[in-house]
Amino acid sequence: MVIIALLGLAARIAILGLAVMVALLGLAVIIALVAAVVLKKTRVGLHLRAVGENPATADAVGINVTAYKYGATCIGSGIAALGGLFYIMDYSGSPEAYLNIEPFGWLAIALVIFALWRPYLSFFGSMIFGALFVAGSFIPGLLGLTLPMSATPLLEMLP
Numbered sequence: 001m002v003i004i005a006l007l008g009l010a011a012r013i014a015i016l017g018l019a020v021m022v023a024l025l026g027l028a029v030i031i032a033l034v035a036a037v038v039l040k041k042t043r044v045g046l047h048l049r050a051v052g053e054n055p056a057t058a059d060a061v062g063i064n065v066t067a068y069k070y071g072a073t074c075i076g077s078g079i080a081a082l083g084g085l086f087y088i089m090d091y092s093g094s095p096e097a098y099l100n101i102e103p104f105g106w107l108a109i110a111l112v113i114f115a116l117w118r119p120y121l122s123f124f125g126s127m128i129f130g131a132l133f134v135a136g137s138f139i140p141g142l143l144g145l146t147l148p149m150s151a152t153p154l155l156e157m158l159p
């Protein structure tokens with residue numbers, strides 16, 4: 001009886017964890033879309049882009065450069081913390097938990113360059129890069145191929 005109760009509790013915890021992951025994924029999509037709209041369509045976004053392009057000129061126009069820099073840094077740090085939380089929740093039970101974080105930073109830099117610093121394009125580009133990142137693990141299985149270990153890094157270079 002105790003074992004059955006513990007299994008039921010474990011199933012509830014797993015379902016709760018999945019619900020939190022889905023909520024974080026939805027929150028990430030909402031944050032990306034809101035950030036794109038704010039940066040492109042509002043006065044705050046125009047000021048923030050001006051501060052990023054040339055702080056001296058933005059200061060000469062009367063924009064509080066220090067406030068925008070601190071605000072953008074705090075908001076960006078909060079978004080990065082949510083990304084770290086998602087990573088830990090997703091990979092903490094995996095045997096590869098601490099081996100796969102390095103490529104994500106390089107993918108983020110490549111994504112910014114790929115999207116030409118446009119928030120809308122970065123949303124779709126991240127979907128493409130994520131699909132290519134995962135595809136390296138699934139291509140051999142889908143095609144029914146047995147590849148040597150030396151071919152694995154080649155598939156991991158897809159993005």
